[in-house]
Structures are given as C-alpha cells and as structure tokens.
Amino acid sequence: MVEHAIETEGLVKVYRGRGGEVRALDGVDLRVPRGVLFGLFGPNGSGKTTLISVLIGLQLPTSGSARVLGFDSVRESLEIRRRVGVLPENYGFYEHMTARENLEYLGRLDGMPARELKRRVSEVLELVGLKEWADAKVKGFSRGMTQRLALAQALLKDPELLLLDEPTLGLDPQSVALFKGLMEELVKQGKTILVSTHLLQELGHICTHAALIRRGRILAQGSLQELSKAYREARGYGYEISVAAGAEELVRELRGIEGVTYVALENDVIRVRARQDVTEQLSSIASKYRVRSLVPLAPSWDELYRFYQGERE
Amino acid sequence: MEKILVVARKEVLENLRSARYWGLVALFVLFYVASTYAIGFAIRGFGATLAGRQRVVLQLSTNVVNAFAYIAPLLGIALGFGAVAAEREKGTIRLVLSRPIYRDDLLNGKLIAAVVLIVAALALSTLIAVPLAVALQGVNVTAEDFARLLLLLAPALLLALAYYSISLFTSVNASRSSHALMVSLVLWIFFTFVLPIVASLIAFHVLGPPPAITFRPNATRPFQPGQEPAQLREYFQKYSQIVRTVQLASPNARFQELSSALFATRQQTGAYEELSKVLSSHWIDVAVLAAYIAAFLLLSYIFFLRRQETR
Numbered sequence: 001m002v003e004h005a006i007e008t009e010g011l012v013k014v015y016r017g018r019g020g021e022v023r024a025l026d027g028v029d030l031r032v033p034r035g036v037l038f039g040l041f042g043p044n045g046s047g048k049t050t051l052i053s054v055l056i057g058l059q060l061p062t063s064g065s066a067r068v069l070g071f072d073s074v075r076e077s078l079e080i081r082r083r084v085g086v087l088p089e090n091y092g093f094y095e096h097m098t099a100r101e102n103l104e105y106l107g108r109l110d111g112m113p114a115r116e117l118k119r120r121v122s123e124v125l126e127l128v129g130l131k132e133w134a135d136a137k138v139k140g141f142s143r144g145m146t147q148r149l150a151l152a153q154a155l156l157k158d159p160e161l162l163l164l165d166e167p168t169l170g171l172d173p174q175s176v177a178l179f180k181g182l183m184e185e186l187v188k189q190g191k192t193i194l195v196s197t198h199l200l201q202e203l204g205h206i207c208t209h210a211a212l213i214r215r216g217r218i219l220a221q222g223s224l225q226e227l228s229k230a231y232r233e234a235r236g237y238g239y240e241i242s243v244a245a246g247a248e249e250l251v252r253e254l255r256g257i258e259g260v261t262y263v264a265l266e267n268d269v270i271r272v273r274a275r276q277d278v279t280e281q282l283s284s285i286a287s288k289y290r291v292r293s294l295v296p297l298a299p300s301w302d303e304l305y306r307f308y309q310g311e312r313e
Numbered sequence: 314m315e316k317i318l319v320v321a322r323k324e325v326l327e328n329l330r331s332a333r334y335w336g337l338v339a340l341f342v343l344f345y346v347a348s349t350y351a352i353g354f355a356i357r358g359f360g361a362t363l364a365g366r367q368r369v370v371l372q373l374s375t376n377v378v379n380a381f382a383y384i385a386p387l388l389g390i391a392l393g394f395g396a397v398a399a400e401r402e403k404g405t406i407r408l409v410l411s412r413p414i415y416r417d418d419l420l421n422g423k424l425i426a427a428v429v430l431i432v433a434a435l436a437l438s439t440l441i442a443v444p445l446a447v448a449l450q451g452v453n454v455t456a457e458d459f460a461r462l463l464l465l466l467a468p469a470l471l472l473a474l475a476y477y478s479i480s481l482f483t484s485v486n487a488s489r490s491s492h493a494l495m496v497s498l499v500l501w502i503f504f505t506f507v508l509p510i511v512a513s514l515i516a517f518h519v520l521g522p523p524p525a526i527t528f529r530p531n532a533t534r535p536f537q538p539g540q541e542p543a544q545l546r547e548y549f550q551k552y553s554q555i556v557r558t559v560q561l562a563s564p565n566a567r568f569q570e571l572s573s574a575l576f577a578t579r580q581q582t583g584a585y586e587e588l589s590k591v592l593s594s595h596w597i598d599v600a601v602l603a604a605y606i607a608a609f610l611l612l613s614y615i616f617f618l619r620r621q622e623t624r
Contacts, residue, residue: 056411059621078413086411092404094323096330108319109412153408 005192006032011064024050026216037187039207040196047216048196085159095139110157124152144175164195204301219308238297239272244290320422345442348376374576381469389473390497392427393480398490431473471602472568478609485617512559571598
C-alpha cells in the first residue's frame with residue numbers, strides 16, 4: 001500500500017484565454033497521508049477546485065504529476081474515479097428525478113451491482129438524513145438538502161478516499177454540524193478525506209493535517225503540530241493555566257521564568273507567552289499550586305494561514 | 314457497453330417524462346392529420362381511377378414528407394442542444410464525469426437514446442396519424458402504401474440524426490444550452506427557408522425569366538399536363554438542376570429528394586419503384602445525410618474528449 005493517499009509533484013495548471021495566462025496551480029507539491037482529515041485551506045481563487053479537478057482527471061495538468069491512491073491522474077484517472085468519492089463544487093442534480101433515482105443513476109455509472117446499489121442508496125440517504133425525502137424530486141430540495149445529497153453520492157461506493165470541495169458552503173449550522181460529525185466518523189473508519197474550504201474557522205478545528213494554498217502555491221503543509229512549530233518559534237509559545245487558588249502568587253513566580261514575555265491573569269485563568277518552549281518549567285512551578293489545567297495553546301488555522309502567508313510574501 | 318446503456322436508459326426515461334418530447338410528438342401528429350385534409354380534396358377531385366389514386370398517394374406522400382421535413386430536424390435539435398450544454402449548465406456533468414466512465418461512453422449513451430426517441434416519435438406519429446387519415450378523410454391506404462410510409466421513417470431518422478449531430482456538436486462546445494439551441498435553429502432556418510430561396514434566386518439569375526407562353530383563345534389552361542412546350546420543359550429542367558446543385562449539401566433537400574423517390578410510381582402500372590432502384594439512383598442523398606451524421610458526431614467526440622470541464 002502506498003504511503004500517501006495523494007502525492008503531487010510540481011503540478012502546474014495554466015489557463016490560456018483572451019485575457020492572457022492564468023496560473024491556477026503553480027508548482028504544487030502536496031502529500032496527503034492516509035487515514036487523516038486533511039484540510040486544503042485557501043481563499044477563493046487560490047486553486048483548490050482546480051487541484052481537485054486535476055486529481056480526478058477532469059482537467060489535465062500543464063506540467064507536473066499527481067498520484068492518487070498510487071494511480072497516475074492522467075493515465076489512470078478511471079482507476080482513481082473508481083476508488084474516490086467526489087463532492088465537486090458547482091455540481092447539480094437531475095431535478096426532475098428523485099433523490100433515489102439520482103443516486104441509482106450515479107451508482108450505476110460507478111459500476112455498482114444492482115442489489116448492492118439498492119442497499120447502499122438507502123444506507124447513505126439515512127446517513128445524511130434524507131431517508132424521508134428519498135422519493136421526492138430534487139427540484140424541491142433546499143440548499144442544505146441538496147448538499148447532503150451531494151455528500152450521499154460521494155459516499156455511495158464506500159470510497160477509501162473522499163475529495164470534498166467546499167462541502168459546507170452556504171449551509172445552515174445544523175447541516176454543518178452533520179457534515180463535520182460524518183467526516184470525523186469516516187476518518188475513524190480509516191478513510192482519508194481531503195476537504196477544501198476557505199472557511200477555516202468552520203472546518204479547521206476538525207482537520208488534523210492541512211495544506212495552506214494561495215495563488216496556486218502551497219504555503220505550508222503538514223500536521224497541526226508540525227505547522228504550529230514554526231509559528232511558535234517565530235511568534236512565541238502560548239499557554240493557558242486554570243487556577244483554583246493562589247493565582248496572584250503563581251503569576252509572580254511565572255514572570256521570573258527565563259524567556260517568558262507576557263503573563264496576564266483574568267478570572268482565574270493565566271495566559272502566558274514565552275519566546276521558547278517553557279512547558280517543563282511551567283509544569284514544575286504549577287505542581288506547587290492548585291492548578292486545574294495547563295494547556296499549551298495551539299494557533300488556529302486562521303493564525304497559521306496569516307503567518308505562512310506573511311512568511312512567503 | 315454497460316455504462317452506455319445506463320446513460321441511454323436514463324436519457325430515454327428522462328425524455329419520456331418531459332413535456333418537450335411529447336409536445337413534438339403531438340406537433341408531428343397534428344401536421345400529419347392536418348395534411349390529410351388536403352388529401353380529402355384530392356380524393357373528391359380525382360375519383361377512383363388509377364391516375365386519381367396515383368395523385369392521392371402523391372398528395373399524401375408530399376404532405377407527409379413535408380411534415381417530416383419540418384418536424385424531424387426539430388426533434389433532432391430538441392434532443393441534441395441540451396445533451397452536453399444543459400448538463401454543464403446544471404452542473405450534473407461534474408457528478409457524472411467524476412464517475413469511472415469514459416467520455417465517449419457518455420456521448421454513445423446519449424446517441425443511442427436519441428435514436429430510440431426519434432424512431433419512437435416518428436413511428437408513433439405515423440401509427441396514430443395514418444389510421445386517423447383513413448378514418449377522417451377516407452384515404453384508401455393499401456398495405457404497400459403503408460409499408461412505404463413506414464419506410465419513410467428511415468430517411469426521416471437520417472434527417473433527424475443529421476440535425477441531432479449538428480446540435481450535439483454545438484452543445485459540446487457551448488457553455489449554455491440556449492446558445493447551442495440558437496446556433497442549431499439558425500442552421501435549421503438556413504437549410505429550410507433561406508437556402509431554397511437563395512437557390513431559386515441563383516437559378517433565376519443564371520437562366521433569366523422563363524420563356525413566354527402564348528395562350529390559345531378561350532383556353533382555361535395554356536397546355537394540358539405533360540404537354541408543355543419543349544422550350545419551357547427545358548427551362549424548368551435547367552432550373553431544377555441549378556436549384557438541386559445549390560442545395561446539394563442541404564440535409565433537408567437530400568431528405569426530400571430521397572423521400573419523394575420512395576413514393577415514385579411507374580406510369581403504366583402505378584406500382585412503386587423497386588427499393589434497390591430508388592437507392593441506386595439516390596445514393597448521393599443517403600451519402601450526404603450519412604456524412605452530416607458522421608462528420609458532426611466525430612467532431613463532437615473529438616471536442617468533448619479534448620474539452621476540460623473547468624466549471
């Protein structure tokens with residue numbers, strides 16, 4: 001089994017039009033490990049949708065290469081599409097057909113045997129909460145229902161890799177919660193999910209790994225810990241200590257630690273910033289007090305994005 | 314092959330549920346039935362003689378061929394213009410193409426569905442309209458007449474498929490189905506209305522006005538049918554030749570030539586010409602219609618396979 005679910009090397013995609021050339025992907029080297037929820041974070045127009053289209057062979061790269069589940073995206077795109085569930089951006093359903101009919105049609109195109117397809121259609125409709133709407137025409141579906149159906153079609157063949165392009169765009173909080181819960185559950189089952197979004201705050205916290213993309217270039221990629229390391233080294237380390245008693249005395253003692261640049265107390269919670277990793281010193285001092293918790297603060301994906309963007313530009 | 318049939322089945326079912334398809338079938342039947350009124354006049358005018366029967370059959374075939382000449386292209390366009398562009402517009406193409414399916418399989422499935430739907434529409438309207446013509450106007454349609462009417466479905470299918478291929482090609486290259494429809498309709502208008510006028514104008518321009526005919530005193534007609542002056546006959550032969558040459562590449566003209574030949578009868582016996590004879594003298598019509606289908610389908614495949622679905 002290949003180590004990475006997705007691996008790209010120097011992927012370039014250039015659109016040539018009347019207005020000139022647009023480099024939608026500009027040398028993308030991406031590694032998505034297996035079995036993780038991987039975020040592809042970037043603003044609109046950063047190349048996320050193009051990258052997904054290239055990965056499944058809907059578009060051909062101008063140069064560079066991409067391998068998905070070990071298959072080449074140009075020469076073996078059919079093998080990729082056999083194994084990958086995709087929720088594309090700007091998709092649509094056959095509105096005069098019911099949810100079930102749409103899924104059955106797409107399932108047949110996936111090559112699923114009739115009996116398995118029937119069972120699986122019922123399963124995924126239930127999974128996304130559309131069981132009661134199975135025989136309703138898609139024409140009457142709300143945005144949220146359509147998006148759930150789109151997730152259902154991606155899950156239909158029980159793929160080992162899911163590519164979800166802006167899956168929560170325009171959804172109500174209830175549907176967003178459903179999507180997030182499902183994604184986490186699927187990763188627990190061993191699936192790999194690549195989710196692209198510009199809504200970092202909405203999906204960032206459920207992703208364990210990510211690539212930050214801007215103007216067709218990967219700014220940084222890796223696990224949250226790996227990406228946080230460089231951020232902390234540059235911006236310092238943050239900690240949050242929740243104290244039951246003796247907070248003021250603890251604050252005084254913390255200020256004496258070498259490298260600590262900032263200590264503030266607010267409602268029994270002490271916030272600490274330091275130039276280097278002072279976890280050990282903090283733990284040692286905190287053990288002498290009635291401390292409820294000591295948590296090293298991880299930067300948000302938003303902070304990381306801004307940080308790496310600044311690093312590159 | 315399995316996926317081709319999956320696409321074809323879905324396309325057929327989707328169209329059978331659409332008002333557009335049944336609207337065209339209804340229009341077809343309406344054209345057909347309306348044409349039988351003229352045949353009613355023919356029956357009353359020519360009676361039951363052999364010549365009279367030949368005229369009735371000729372009238373019937375002319376009307377039916379005209380009805381097919383108008384409706385069959387529209388049927389082809391109706392099935393073709395949205396085949397790819399509408400899927401692109403609605404975004405369904407992104408869901409379909411993210412499946413393990415070859416792009417040519419998608420077009421093959423749509424083509425098979427189009428053939429099924431066109432044959433169904435043509436056969437259905439014939440099967441509804443001919444008995445109606447018999448019942449309402451008393452047209453005496455013999456088994457041989459009926460067989461020829463059914464045979465007419467073959468050139469009508471070719472004509473509908475020629476327009477289907479043209480509109481499929483426009484559909485493959487358009488981002489909006491309305492654009493594909495517009496281009497297809499412009500081509501239909503050109504071949505149906507503009508080119509025949511242009512052909513006539515060219516013929517008149519080349520030949521000048523027809524020779525003058527002198528009426529005999531008190532005559533209601535300048536001459537009896539078939540006894541026209543040689544000078545006039547020659548003029549109109551040349552005229553037809555020029556018109557035919559200008560319209561050589563017109564699918565409509567080729568269809569009308571081929572279809573009319575199917576109903577050509579022998580002078581003495583009134584029996585239809587043998588099919589092999591019709592085909593040997595009209596192979597160019599079949600070839601032109603087939604060339605339209607082959608060329609535009611090939612172009613559609615090439616462009617669709619090369620096109621990258623960016624949106």
